[in-house]
Amino acid sequence: MALEVSHVVGGYSQIPVLKDISFDVKDGELVGLIGLNGAGKSTTINHVIGLLTPHKGKITLNGVTIDQDSQAYKQQIAYIPETPVLYQELTLREHLEMTMMAYDLDQQVAWKTAHGLLKTFRLDNKLDWFPANFSKGMKQKVMIVCAFLTQANLFIIDEPFLGLDPLAVNDLLHLIESRKQQGASILMSTHVLDTAQRYCDRFVLLHDGQVKTEGTLSELQAALPEAGESLNDIYLSMTKVDRS
Template sequence: MALEIKNLVGGYSQLPVLKDVSLDVQPGELVGLIGLNGAGKSTTINHVIGILRPFSGKIMLNGISIQDEPEKYKQQIAYVPETPILYDELTLKEHLELTMDAYGLDHDQAWQRAHRLLKLFRLDNKLDWFPANFSKGMKQKVMICCAFMTDAKLLIVDEPFYGLDPLAVHDLLGLIEKKKEAGVAVLMSTHVLDTAQRYCDRFVLLADGKVRARGTLDELRKLADRPDESLDEIYLHLARDGQNE
């Protein structure tokens, strides 16, 4: 098993945002984390990447606990945030080199991967550019290149499609498929449910800091008793039911 979250209670202050959240992501699997704004998606991700400490519960990655061995745990993760985070004083080339050093990658092999990614996202002639020269979409592509050139066992992508042009979205989804084929676990938070329906293997629906539903599309259809509906329609139905409880 790659990522396992058990009975997670956590948040930003004394009051918990997450209430007994349990979920898992298996190697070679793409799990979609979906929910309304404020449902707890970002809070869950912030606990998984180690920004927040759980009040209680366990987070394990390939048998390593973030609480017990945080450095070994974090070495296995690559993260593409919703809002790109770049260093103003570093060029694109220096961002890539910093990533290589942080993950202890062999620079020759890493540069081979990096050049393929840069060419794919049409950044190969911009190695000496600084973040001030990039659009939001280009900054997002830099984050994707940095994350996908690593050997991370778990990829976390948070609302990855915002700011990307249709070709870049297609290319990103192709990269995710290749990572899955290599046995990487992928957790993706997104509101683009038609894309999630086509590409995700399973889904976790959060509502009010709790897991409202989880499973494959067919399992969610059975749970909602809506055998022919799309993920978008099932999501709205389950989310509204959760608000009315």
């Protein structure tokens, strides 16, 4: 069942940014949320994670809405924001411990997972470092480790490749594939369309706060045969048509 966004109208004021959008992310599926700046990607994500309340419509995660049970809803989600958000007074170790407590994880099991992730992202000798010691890319890796430390049903990843070196990008993609194979649902917003084309199962193309089209790459190619073969070509063609 996973995530279902149904006829959502919403935004930051009474003027809606999102205009009756609907899409879903199934279990074991990676869905790419694609769109230009201002298309509504971040607004969509903020509604899904509960920072914004829809004016209309409903968002359901495995049969639960945030209004029905806020804790049960939010504990199913792990979120990696575009800009890392860390507590300056907490070390990396303390960030991990806080994540374990927030998600009510078994400490022994969670630390075993954490050590593997720390080694993968080359942070295993930095447990006592504070955020001020980290580069932007390292801060992004901390967010990745904290998110994948959990056993979330839904991972929401916003522009994950910004600031990451090529090795870290490859490690993240392998990690996403592994969690997907374990049945997790993943919604990923990105401008890196060639990478999205290779790894995403389906795509939701947003433009001007609306879902212009969605589906697998082959379904998008069939729906827009004149656009071209690549995801980049299809999206550029769609936005050109909208502007004409």
